[in-house]
Amino acid sequence: MLSSGALSLAFLSLASVARTATVTYDWTATWVWASPDGYGRPVVGINNQWPCPKIEATVGDTVVINFTNNLGNQTSGLHFHGINQVQTPEMDGPSGVTQCPVPPGSTLTYKFVVDIGGTFWYHSHNMGQYPDGLRGVFIVHDPNDPYSGKYDEEVIMTVSDWYHNESLPLVRNMLQPSNTRFAPPIPDRLIVNEGAGLLVNFTKGKTYRFRVISFAALASFMIHFDSHDMNIIMNDAAYLKQEAAQQIRIAAAQRYDFLVEAKDGDSGNYPFLVAMDINRDWTNTDLGALVWPHNYTGYLVMDPSKPTDKLDVVSEFSPADDAHFKPHDGAAPYANYTSHIKLDFDFCTDANGIPRACFNNVTYIGQPVPTLYSAATTGDNNTNPIVYGQVNPFVVSYGEVVQIVVNNHDEATHPFHLHGHHFQVLDRPASGAGDWPGTDAGYAAEPPMRDTVTIMGKSHAVLRFKATNPGVWLFHCHIEWHVEMGLTATIIEAPEKLRDHTFPSDHLDACHKLKIPTEGNAAGNTVNVLDTSGYVTVNPTTYNGAMYTPPPNKRCKPQKG
Numbered sequence: 001m002l003s004s005g006a007l008s009l010a011f012l013s014l015a016s017v018a019r020t021a022t023v024t025y026d027w028t029a030t031w032v033w034a035s036p037d038g039y040g041r042p043v044v045g046i047n048n049q050w051p052c053p054k055i056e057a058t059v060g061d062t063v064v065i066n067f068t069n070n071l072g073n074q075t076s077g078l079h080f081h082g083i084n085q086v087q088t089p090e091m092d093g094p095s096g097v098t099q100c101p102v103p104p105g106s107t108l109t110y111k112f113v114v115d116i117g118g119t120f121w122y123h124s125h126n127m128g129q130y131p132d133g134l135r136g137v138f139i140v141h142d143p144n145d146p147y148s149g150k151y152d153e154e155v156i157m158t159v160s161d162w163y164h165n166e167s168l169p170l171v172r173n174m175l176q177p178s179n180t181r182f183a184p185p186i187p188d189r190l191i192v193n194e195g196a197g198l199l200v201n202f203t204k205g206k207t208y209r210f211r212v213i214s215f216a217a218l219a220s221f222m223i224h225f226d227s228h229d230m231n232i233i234m235n236d237a238a239y240l241k242q243e244a245a246q247q248i249r250i251a252a253a254q255r256y257d258f259l260v261e262a263k264d265g266d267s268g269n270y271p272f273l274v275a276m277d278i279n280r281d282w283t284n285t286d287l288g289a290l291v292w293p294h295n296y297t298g299y300l301v302m303d304p305s306k307p308t309d310k311l312d313v314v315s316e317f318s319p320a321d322d323a324h325f326k327p328h329d330g331a332a333p334y335a336n337y338t339s340h341i342k343l344d345f346d347f348c349t350d351a352n353g354i355p356r357a358c359f360n361n362v363t364y365i366g367q368p369v370p371t372l373y374s375a376a377t378t379g380d381n382n383t384n385p386i387v388y389g390q391v392n393p394f395v396v397s398y399g400e401v402v403q404i405v406v407n408n409h410d411e412a413t414h415p416f417h418l419h420g421h422h423f424q425v426l427d428r429p430a431s432g433a434g435d436w437p438g439t440d441a442g443y444a445a446e447p448p449m450r451d452t453v454t455i456m457g458k459s460h461a462v463l464r465f466k467a468t469n470p471g472v473w474l475f476h477c478h479i480e481w482h483v484e485m486g487l488t489a490t491i492i493e494a495p496e497k498l499r500d501h502t503f504p505s506d507h508l509d510a511c512h513k514l515k516i517p518t519e520g521n522a523a524g525n526t527v528n529v530l531d532t533s534g535y536v537t538v539n540p541t542t543y544n545g546a547m548y549t550p551p552p553n554k555r556c557k558p559q560k561g
């Protein structure tokens, strides 16, 4: 006889089968002319449109994106930021990591299950391409949302810096020996909802759930809603205990969900402010006077017949401290970590005098073979970091609790992102706190979970996650220009479970078209996977970004056998 527990389990799984669906998108990347701020330029759009379309699904759904690259002169690809890709690490999207770049004329299908709800985004993870426009909103609705019923309407707001030049010349200009100050490209403008802006129809008695997403390449944004609180309920698709904030700061790639209530006494129209923060560290005026060169004012509109011209002026920015938000489930820090990864971040210079960014004095250099392909094809040797080349690999075993400590030796703040996981933010001290002292003390009792955390200047952060998601996951600064400078490490998670991992034929075809090997170590050596010949140890002096050059017609290496 079945126990009642087994019965209810069987019932639950039936119910969830009935609920889930497959959501399919047929997308072709193309160049589109757009002028989101009044200045026309080519952008990377989808199906000849820009802004790019929204992905919308429900927890448990399978999302299928049939992605064709029709750019002609650039390779491409998509990453789904915040989606953990459980059991589908090959769908994560970064070029050279979990797939080859998608060459012009090729189609590649992404297929994965969305396991948690929240506010996400997708973007190209291919050689500095997303600031050229290839990014969009990704919403996963959650039938078990603890805040469902607490709001009436949803409002999506994307914030981004914007450049009039294309990424390729911008990065080329940055990666010059003359750039001894490691200066990134400075944005020309701030755009909200990709230039469309935001007027919210604000009705007395209603509560609005804002889903704010930063598409930025560099900048952060201070957000303030005049006389209305932002009641924060989620960050980076992780539920929080509700907390009122007057100001928030959102860094590149972060998301905030918050409730704004139209109060009984409200009348008229209310401005709200989005101020671009390109200060190196807004808490440190020793670096010079703070500057706020680009603002956007949106409005909560109660009465369209009344003017929307008032500005929301803030005399001093003092955003809520997101390291002290509390997770909705009240979970404590993961205990007894067995893996400790210490990452000292410094700017550095390579053998050609080109400015780079380093973890532990080593800059990330993409290798010929995507790292996940090496993990899948180097047998027992896939636990040996040597097989991956200079991708700053860190191997952790299945089930370990992993502690990552980042010591930021730069004076500026930097937002760090981990693929494949939410991590707990145990500690994120103020600017000037220096390196991690080497002891585990003073941590949050209920650490918030995020996928992207801002680390303050000359300070550090302590993060933890559970290694239960086999795959190859990048950990990097989400300032896209710093990714191109090499500010990336690679977590090789549970390689012992990746040995038989297989790849769809269209993913392999993308590699074959580009004559990129799909087996062996970082250089495609299959006979002796500890043979490091062919590894890339210095970047080419000319940066070509996503520019497509057809591969030479001969094999790069003589065939074995």
Ligand SMILES: *[C@@H]1O[C@H](CO)[C@@H](O)[C@H](O)[C@H]1NC(C)=O
Pocket: 026, 066, 067, 068, 107
């Ligand atoms: C995917 O797109 C390609 C090229 O547009 C098309 O040939 C193919 O039929 C599409 N596949 C699916 C499953 O929609």
Ligand SMILES: *[C@@H]1O[C@H](CO)[C@@H](O)[C@H](O)[C@H]1NC(C)=O
Pocket: 165, 169, 170, 173
């Ligand atoms: C940006 O574009 C302008 C106009 O084409 C050009 O003068 C300038 O040199 C470019 N800057 C960079 C960094 O490429």
Ligand SMILES: *[C@@H]1O[C@H](CO)[C@@H](O)[C@H](O)[C@H]1NC(C)=O
Pocket: 201, 304
């Ligand atoms: C806001 O209200 C105006 C006028 O009633 C309407 O045209 C517009 O579509 C509404 N916008 C939204 C986002 O609902």
Ligand SMILES: *[C@@H]1O[C@H](CO)[C@@H](O)[C@H](O)[C@H]1NC(C)=O
Pocket: 275, 292, 293, 294, 295, 312, 313, 314, 315
């Ligand atoms: C942007 O807003 C801030 C805060 O209100 C203000 O200090 C700054 O002067 C504004 N910038 C511009 C260019 O108006």
Ligand SMILES: *[C@@H]1O[C@H](CO)[C@@H](O)[C@H](O)[C@H]1NC(C)=O
Pocket: 335, 336
């Ligand atoms: C951590 O280790 C301590 C001491 O061995 C043990 O009492 C505790 O149960 C462990 N906690 C977890 C979550 O495994």
Ligand SMILES: *[C@@H]1O[C@H](CO)[C@@H](O)[C@H](O)[C@H]1NC(C)=O
Pocket: 344, 360, 361
């Ligand atoms: C990086 O290089 C500096 C200067 O040579 C040295 O002091 C430091 O110990 C190095 N750090 C690591 C992690 O190797």
Ligand SMILES: *[C@@H]1O[C@H](CO)[C@@H](O)[C@H](O)[C@H]1NC(C)=O
Pocket: 378, 379, 380, 381, 527, 528, 529, 530
């Ligand atoms: C690891 O690689 C070395 C060199 O290729 C090889 O001799 C050895 O057999 C490999 N070990 C396993 C378990 O595959």
Ligand SMILES: *[C@@H]1O[C@H](CO)[C@@H](O)[C@H](O)[C@H]1NC(C)=O
Pocket: 031, 042, 073, 074, 166, 168, 547, 548
């Ligand atoms: C590719 O084509 C687009 C659209 O014409 C152009 O703006 C861009 O500069 C071209 N070159 C590269 C390397 O992207």
